Amino acid sequence: MLNRVIMLIDMDAFFAQIEQRDQPELKGKPVLVIGGPGKRTVVTASSYEAKKFGVKSGMPLYQALKLCPDAKVVFGDHEKYLNCSYELLKIYKQYTDLVEPYSIDEAFLDVTQVQSLFGTPQEIAQKIKAQVRNKLNLSCSIGIGPNKLLAKMVADFNKPDGLTIINYEDIPEMIWPLSVEKLFGVGVKISQRLNKLGINTIGDLARYPKAKLIDEFGVYGAELHNRAWGMDFSAVDPKVAEEISSIGHSYTLPYDTDELSLIKWYLDWLSSKVAERLLKDKLKARTIQLVVRFSDFKTKLVQVTLKQPIETPAEISKVAYELFLKNFKGRKIRLIGIRTGNLTNFSKQLELFNTRSKIATVFMLANKLNEKYQKTIIEPGALLVKNKARYLRKKVGCFLSHHQKRLFND
Amino acid sequence: MIFTVERQSFLTGLQKVANVIVSKTTYAVLQNVFIEVTDKDLILKATDLDTYIEKRIPLINKKKTGKTIVSGKKLLEAVSELTAEEFNFTLKANTLILEADGSESKFSTLDPQEYPEMPAIPKENEVHLHPEVLKECFEYTGFAVSRKIDERPSMGGVYLYITPNQLEMTATDGLRLAHIKQMGNFDKELKAIIAPKVFSLFPEGQNEVKITADASKIGLEFSDTIIISRLIEGPYPDYKRVIPAKYEHYLEVPTASFIKALRCAQVFANPLSKLVILELAPKKCCIFAETPEVGEIRQEFPATYKGEELKIGFNVNLLLEICNKINAGNLVMEITTPQSAVLIKPAEENPEQELLYLVMPIIL
Numbered sequence: 001m002l003n004r005v006i007m008l009i010d011m012d013a014f015f016a017q018i019e020q021r022d023q024p025e026l027k028g029k030p031v032l033v034i035g036g037p038g039k040r041t042v043v044t045a046s047s048y049e050a051k052k053f054g055v056k057s058g059m060p061l062y063q064a065l066k067l068c069p070d071a072k073v074v075f076g077d078h079e080k081y082l083n084c085s086y087e088l089l090k091i092y093k094q095y096t097d098l099v100e101p102y103s104i105d106e107a108f109l110d111v112t113q114v115q116s117l118f119g120t121p122q123e124i125a126q127k128i129k130a131q132v133r134n135k136l137n138l139s140c141s142i143g144i145g146p147n148k149l150l151a152k153m154v155a156d157f158n159k160p161d162g163l164t165i166i167n168y169e170d171i172p173e174m175i176w177p178l179s180v181e182k183l184f185g186v187g188v189k190i191s192q193r194l195n196k197l198g199i200n201t202i203g204d205l206a207r208y209p210k211a212k213l214i215d216e217f218g219v220y221g222a223e224l225h226n227r228a229w230g231m232d233f234s235a236v237d238p239k240v241a242e243e244i245s246s247i248g249h250s251y252t253l254p255y256d257t258d259e260l261s262l263i264k265w266y267l268d269w270l271s272s273k274v275a276e277r278l279l280k281d282k283l284k285a286r287t288i289q290l291v292v293r294f295s296d297f298k299t300k301l302v303q304v305t306l307k308q309p310i311e312t313p314a315e316i317s318k319v320a321y322e323l324f325l326k327n328f329k330g331r332k333i334r335l336i337g338i339r340t341g342n343l344t345n346f347s348k349q350l351e352l353f354n355t356r357s358k359i360a361t362v363f364m365l366a367n368k369l370n371e372k373y374q375k376t377i378i379e380p381g382a383l384l385v386k387n388k389a390r391y392l393r394k395k396v397g398c399f400l401s402h403h404q405k406r407l408f409n410d
Numbered sequence: 411m412i413f414t415v416e417r418q419s420f421l422t423g424l425q426k427v428a429n430v431i432v433s434k435t436t437y438a439v440l441q442n443v444f445i446e447v448t449d450k451d452l453i454l455k456a457t458d459l460d461t462y463i464e465k466r467i468p469l470i471n472k473k474k475t476g477k478t479i480v481s482g483k484k485l486l487e488a489v490s491e492l493t494a495e496e497f498n499f500t501l502k503a504n505t506l507i508l509e510a511d512g513s514e515s516k517f518s519t520l521d522p523q524e525y526p527e528m529p530a531i532p533k534e535n536e537v538h539l540h541p542e543v544l545k546e547c548f549e550y551t552g553f554a555v556s557r558k559i560d561e562r563p564s565m566g567g568v569y570l571y572i573t574p575n576q577l578e579m580t581a582t583d584g585l586r587l588a589h590i591k592q593m594g595n596f597d598k599e600l601k602a603i604i605a606p607k608v609f610s611l612f613p614e615g616q617n618e619v620k621i622t623a624d625a626s627k628i629g630l631e632f633s634d635t636i637i638i639s640r641l642i643e644g645p646y647p648d649y650k651r652v653i654p655a656k657y658e659h660y661l662e663v664p665t666a667s668f669i670k671a672l673r674c675a676q677v678f679a680n681p682l683s684k685l686v687i688l689e690l691a692p693k694k695c696c697i698f699a700e701t702p703e704v705g706e707i708r709q710e711f712p713a714t715y716k717g718e719e720l721k722i723g724f725n726v727n728l729l730l731e732i733c734n735k736i737n738a739g740n741l742v743m744e745i746t747t748p749q750s751a752v753l754i755k756p757a758e759e760n761p762e763q764e765l766l767y768l769v770m771p772i773i774l
Binding site: 308348349350351352353 | 558562582584585586587647648649652683725749750751768770771772773
């Protein structure tokens with residue numbers, strides 16, 4: 001494992017950059033990409049111009065607009081971002097098989113073995129950057145290091161359009177002066193605990209006795225210490241993307257509600273989204289989970305495992321609605337989500353007749369039509385009832401990692 | 411209601427009738443059997459609302475007519491334990507009293523008016539048959555009926571198709587198919603998808619059954635038993651379309667040794683997929699199965715094989731169920747491709763009876 005060359009390619013303000021590319025009038029202006037309308041919506045991405053004002057992803061829109069009143073607000077188009085992400089992966093794969101999508105806009109590449117083909121790591125990075133710019137008219141930042149941890153950490157160094165290379169000998173100079181919360185895998189909670197121990201920079205952490213860290217954090221203490229020294233032996237694993245363990249979808253309601261017909265409608269809609277993805281991945285689900293967040297922000301999850309795997313929106317919605325009635329009837333909720341687990345492939349056992357239920361066949365055909373026309377032209381009648389809610393559902397909130405995984409396998 | 415009945419005839423009658431009773435039902439009255447004493451004989455009835463059975467049992471002695479309903483399973487359990495030659499029943503108010511072996515059992519009863527009325531027997535499409543013909547055909551095909559009736563209800567029944575000179579019975583669950591054609595003189599025409607339960611209700615030792623059917627139900631009349639069953643709604647899948655007309659590869663094996671080889675392979679087959687692989691070549695035929703945690707088996711079996719070298723996968727359970735139904739010394743497998751239906755039949759042809767099975771492979 002000596003002398004590995006790992007790259008992390010990270011798109012610069014991905015969603016906002018795509019919107020600026022597609023709507024030239026937004027170029028050079030602060031842009032906020034949001035999920036849906038309403039007071040409660042949050043900023044899913046912001047352009048560099050907006051970031052300068054202190055806007056961060058996940059900030060409620062009204063707060064972002066206070067910081068940056070002139071910002072242009074744009075509804076996100078998740079399909080577009082996913083397609084773009086897919087195109088990016090295609091480019092990366094021209095250089096190496098070892099591509100591990102890390103999120104919708106980040107991917108690890110192991111280029112150790114391909115230097116004789118494409119040149120030095122720096123040359124490879126420049127080729128990729130040029131290709132991304134020429135083909136997609138987008139910019140990215142690349143971190144290059146001897147492992148995933150260091151590549152990921154230095155990718156942020158010269159954003160946007162950056163290219164940073166780090167070697168083990170550069171760690172004291174480049175990594176140790178950073179505050180400890182910048183260390184990959186350290187969140188707010190952990191960094192507060194570290195600060196209490198007098199550890200403020202990554203260098204402090206590296207110099208802190210490992211045994212004491214283990215006393216304080218258990219096994220994770222040893223891991224923290226290793227990371228502070230830039231150690232990470234994990235491989236770039238393209239298979240990470242292949243194993244799909246669950247598929248889900250959730251939605252923050254426009255207002256808190258306990259109205260059953262409305263909740264039923266959202267469950268129908270979420271089910272159709274989930275079923276669409278199950279179908280694309282040729283999967284059926286045996287476990288159905290219902291996630292509900294109440295007005296007080298407490299979140300609960302209930303689940304049921306069925307004897308027979310299911311696949312159609314009607315089946316999924318029915319199970320989820322039953323779970324809701326059984327557990328949460330009468331309580332006001334602000335977020336609702338469905339996840340499916342225990343996924344199994346369609347059997348390789350061949351069948352004499354087309355034994356899929358009629359509704360499953362109808363659903364499959366509807367899906368094909370929607371795909372062909374690139375928009376929803378057919379959907380279950382139940383979803384047509386609430387026009388208002390239909391309008392509200394241009395929301396991006398879904399589990400990105402899975403989407404990414406799916407695209408990678410298409 | 412006061413009557414005396416012979417033990418054996420009451421017990422066998424009650425056993426047949428109780429077969430209809432379902433243990434899980436939201437309609438509690440269906441857990442009961444209906445008992446009626448008429449001037450002529452004793453009548454037992456039961457239903458699950460899809461199938462109705464009515465059985466007449468001769469009485470040794472009748473003092474008073476009447477009717478009642480009583481828990482079928484409990485009555486059956488109780489009389490099975492008694493060894494007396496005769497049972498004496500008396501209905502007093504709401505209690506049915508059974509006296510035998512010097513014991514006195516009392517059963518709570520319900521109002522017989524609560525019990526669902528038996529529908530009228532259909533009058534159309536009358537066909538007369540020997541019940542053994544139907545039973546034999548069901549014996550060869552019934553196992554292939556689908557258990558997942560929610561997905562495709564029509565596959566939950568056997569398809570009976572009678573024409574003037576032949577009787578066909580077909581069953582399939584979409585993965586395998588069983589089909590039998592029995593030559594005979596039937597005079598009439600009849601098509602029906604019948605619940606498999608019906609065949610378990612046939613009384614023993616009968617010479618004739620009169621079958622009638624209308625659009626929604628079938629009636630079967632024996633000398634002492636009437637069965638009326640709701641027909642399963644069609645359309646039945648177009649099974650003739652999936653029976654291959656020609657084949658590329660021909661395999662003939664001694665049935666008993668092939669079954670033995672399959673059983674050995676079953677031990678090593680993956681517990682989920684049940685996959686076994688037939689490796690066929692003109693000089694050597696093997697069966698292979700493996701499960702990483704268990705191990706693997708490759709077993710040669712005696713066979714005559716005509717065709718190119720071929721590997722084909724099956725669910726071993728589906729294959730065994732079919733092979734176990736073949737009585738002939740040798741069986742034949744006709745294979746077109748490893749991805750299409752394989753036809754299995756006895757090697758010897760029988761002009762009176764044509765039997766064939768289809769099974770779908772597993773893609774390797």
